[in-house]
Amino acid sequence: AQSVTQPDIHITVSEGASLELRCNYSYGATPYLFWYVQSPGQGLQLLLKYFSGDTLVQGIKGFEAEFKRSQSSFNLRKPSVHWSDAAEYFCAVGAYSGGYQKVTFGIGTKLQVIP
Amino acid sequence: EAQVTQNPRYLITVTGKKLTVTCSQNMNHEYMSWYRQDPGLGLRQIYYSMNVEVTDKGDVPEGYKVSRKEKRNFPLILESPSPNQTSLYFCASSFSGQPETQYFGPGTRLLVL
Numbered sequence: 001a002q003s004v005t006q007p008d009i010h011i012t013v014s015e016g017a018s019l020e021l022r023c024n025y026s027y028g029a030t031p032y033l034f035w036y037v038q039s040p041g042q043g044l045q046l047l048l049k050y051f052s053g054d055t056l057v058q059g060i061k062g063f064e065a066e067f068k069r070s071q072s073s074f075n076l077r078k079p080s081v082h083w084s085d086a087a088e089y090f091c092a093v094g095a096y097s098g099g100y101q102k103v104t105f106g107i108g109t110k111l112q113v114i115p
Numbered sequence: 116e117a118q119v120t121q122n123p124r125y126l127i128t129v130t131g132k133k134l135t136v137t138c139s140q141n142m143n144h145e146y147m148s149w150y151r152q153d154p155g156l157g158l159r160q161i162y163y164s165m166n167v168e169v170t171d172k173g174d175v176p177e178g179y180k181v182s183r184k185e186k187r188n189f190p191l192i193l194e195s196p197s198p199n200q201t202s203l204y205f206c207a208s209s210f211s212g213q214p215e216t217q218y219f220g221p222g223t224r225l226l227v228l
Contacts, residue, residue, distance in 0.1 A: 004157075009155075032215075034216075036219075041221075041222075042221060042222075043119075043205060043219035043220050043221045043222055044158075044205065044207075044217075044219040045219070046216050046217075049215075049216060090157065090158065094215075101146070101209070101215070102160075103160070103217065105150075105157040105158040105159075106157055107155055107156060107157040108157055
């Protein structure tokens with residue numbers, strides 16, 4: 001069974017500073033990896049995903065993530081955070097098993113942006 | 116506009132009173148799923164459906180029922196709600212059952228007294 005660990009429940013950064021949100025996964029084969037963002041009162045929106053190929057993935061809103069198989073990690077980064085990035089971020093791992101996709105989410109990291 | 120809709124968005128009810136949360140998607144997606152989100156636990160899958168009349172349990176199915184009579188609709192039914200079902204519920208859909216982007220509804224916040 002797959003699992004996802006987001007070790008940081010809450011992170012605070014200053015506007016304009018760089019950001020890295022950590023995600024570690026456990027899965028026996030090559031995983032399908034996702035980052036979703038949830039703004040207050042909203043549903044989840046896909047930021048980016050990794051299925052195969054280039055291990056550095058670009059997403060929306062200036063985010064990127066790097067898949068590192070040796071570290072079982074898929075960390076999310078942004079070079080300069082904007083106040084509108086304040087939200088909760090979820091890492092997820094997907095697997096195709098028994099004819100359907102099984103997606104397991106991490107517990108989320110809540111990002112606070114201070115002026 | 117391509118979207119997943121849920122109704123109601125907010126619901127307060129009492130223990131034992133049957134309720135249904137509707138979910139509808141207009142993208143002709145085959146795969147639909149229900150999740151609940153609780154603090155410190157992230158999103159956990161309740162039920163999913165691969166297509167019309169095909170449903171199966173997720174990780175936390177106890178106390179819930181679903182049906183998939185039409186491709187676009189996937190209602191979540193709580194026959195006898197209990198306080199431990201107080202949560203934020205999300206419906207999601209994707210084109211197929213393969214791991215790919217899921218599109219989420221706006222969520223339904225349920226309080227069971």
